[in-house]
Amino acid sequence: MTIAIKGLYAITPECADTAVLRNKLELALRGGAALVQYRSKSDDVAFKHEQAAELLTLCRTFHVPMIINDDLRLATLIDADGVHIGENDPSLKDARINLGPDKIIGVSCYQDLQRAAQFAQLGADYVAFGSFYPSSTKPDARPCPLELLTQAKTKLQLPIVAIGGITAENAPTLIQAGADAVAVISALFDAPDIELAAHIFSSYFATKH
Numbered sequence: 185m186t187i188a189i190k191g192l193y194a195i196t197p198e199c200a201d202t203a204v205l206r207n208k209l210e211l212a213l214r215g216g217a218a219l220v221q222y223r224s225k226s227d228d229v230a231f232k233h234e235q236a237a238e239l240l241t242l243c244r245t246f247h248v249p250m251i252i253n254d255d256l257r258l259a260t261l262i263d264a265d266g267v268h269i270g271e272n273d274p275s276l277k278d279a280r281i282n283l284g285p286d287k288i289i290g291v292s293c294y295q296d297l298q299r300a301a302q303f304a305q306l307g308a309d310y311v312a313f314g315s316f317y318p319s320s321t322k323p324d325a326r327p328c329p330l331e332l333l334t335q336a337k338t339k340l341q342l343p344i345v346a347i348g349g350i351t352a353e354n355a356p357t358l359i360q361a362g363a364d365a366v367a368v369i370s371a372l373f374d375a376p377d378i379e380l381a382a383h384i385f386s387s388y389f390a391t392k393h
Contacts, residue, residue, distance in 0.1 A: 189288070189310045189343035191218030192385040193367040195253070197321075197374075198224060202235045208373050209239055213246040215382025217372075218389075219365065221268055223253035237262045251288050259283060266290065266309070276306050290345065295328045297336055304342050311340065312367065315348025316358060321369050322348070330361050337362030352384050359388055 194217040199205035209220065220243050222236045236252065240262055243250040249265035252258050256274045259267040259282075266288025267279050279289050290310045293300040300311040313332055315325035325348055336344050346363035351371040358366055368385060375381035 189219060189290075189345065190364045191389045192216060192372070192382055193219045193221065193345055193347075193365040194372055194382070195221045195223050195347075195367050195369045196239065197369050198226075202238055205235070206238060206242055208378055210242060211378035212372055212382045213243065213248055215379040216386030217248060217382050218386070220248055220250040221253050221367070222250060222264070223369075229258075232258060233261060236264070240264055249288060251290065256282055259287075268292070268312070276303060276308060280307060292347075295326060295332060297332060297339065300336060300340060304340050308342065310343040310345055310365070311336070312345040312347050314346060314367075316346055317349025317351075317354060319349040319370075330357065333358060333362035352381065355385060356388055 194212045196205060196209060222239055224232050226232055236258055240250050251266035251268055252264045253268050254270060254273050256267050256279055267283065268290040269276065269279060270292040276289055276291060288309045290312060291303045291308045293311045293313055303311060313336065314328050315322060316328050316330065319325055328348065333344060333346060343364040344362055345365045345367050346358040347367035350358065350366045350368050355366045366385065372378060372381050
């Protein structure tokens with residue numbers, strides 16, 4: 185995968201109004217979001233397809249990749265730029281067969297460095313660790329120690345994403361520890377000025393080599 189996984193990784197919030205969500209995402213993209221993940225737990229397949237397709241079109245105008253959380257079928261149907269898989273989602277092998285060699289496949293590894301190493305060998309394009317801080321999106325998520333980012337950076341040869349309760353205040357600590365990207369929902373999309381919030385998150389990566 186030639187797309188660099190670095191910077192602000194914007195994960196969309198649940199939103200039944202596609203126009204509202206589109207406007208919010210456009211502000212995040214204008215502010216510098218480098219990667220987008222469409223995340224929806226709706227059971228309405230047609231709604232998810234329509235919403236995701238519209239957001240994908242927006243991302244394409246900004247030349248920013250958009251991947252789909254959990255839903256391999258949806259990612260395939262709309263020709264998204266990839267998929268993010270977790271513990272109970274389709275296997276990385278199935279995802280690669282369905283999406284092809286040029287799509288992004290990311291994997292949630294929680295607090296498990298061994299899981300990350302296994303998926304790195306299987307061809308994941310990035311691995312995600314978390315939750316580093318309490319998260320309103322996943323209040324029951326298991327806590328992840330900061331040291332894991334440093335360990336992963338030493339042992340793995342692929343991008344590392346930090347997720348879970350990330351704010352503009354704590355993001356620099358995660359980046360310094362080894363995160364190549366920070367995945368953010370609430371601190372971005374609930375911000376009074378989404379574009380400014382995105383710009384602040386993105387600026388943390390400007391000086392990181």
